[in-house]
Amino acid sequence: MLILGQPAARTSAESNYEPDRMNEPGSRTLCRLDEIPDGGAIGVTVPSATGGFDLILLRRGERVFAYHNECPHAGRNLDYAPGSFLVREGRITCAVHGATFTVESGACVGGPCRNGLVAMPIEVRDGEVLVR
Numbered sequence: 823m824l825i826l827g828q829p830a831a832r833t834s835a836e837s838n839y840e841p842d843r844m845n846e847p848g849s850r851t852l853c854r855l856d857e858i859p860d861g862g863a864i865g866v867t868v869p870s871a872t873g874g875f876d877l878i879l880l881r882r883g884e885r886v887f888a889y890h891n892e893c894p895h896a897g898r899n900l901d902y903a904p905g906s907f908l909v910r911e912g913r914i915t916c917a918v919h920g921a922t923f924t925v926e927s928g929a930c931v932g933g934p935c936r937n938g939l940v941a942m943p944i945e946v947r948d949g950e951v952l953v954r
């Protein structure tokens with residue numbers, strides 16, 4: 823899991839990349855696009871004044887989808903180990919009880935969930951994934 827502002831905690835490809843670099847006012851770099859495996863996902867922690875929050879970043883080619891790492895079934899993180907997610911065939915499955923969501927919309931499509939994942943507005947610019 824990438825923890826912004828704490829580069830030592832990174833578990834994906836190591837680099838000299840500075841994840842906590844500020845860009846335009848109001849946007850923040852989460853990671854480089856190539857740090858997310860195509861068809862897979864990583865977790866990042868975004869610090870905030872209220873203690874921060876965890877996001878799931880899912881990649882499909884040049885597109886990235888971001889959701890809060892909180893399952894709507896029972897409020898647990900979806901990963902089976904920190905920053906490791908069950909992603910297959912365009913769906914992400916919560917490791918706790920098996921709720922399944924589409925990568926592209928976060929909608930619940932199976933298992934014990936009634937609501938979808940909560941999306942986070944992001945953009946990919948110049949090979950970087952930014953949160954707005």
Ligand code: FES
Pocket residue numbers: 893894895896897898900916917918919920921933934
């Ligand atoms: S907490 Fe995710 S399926 Fe139950």
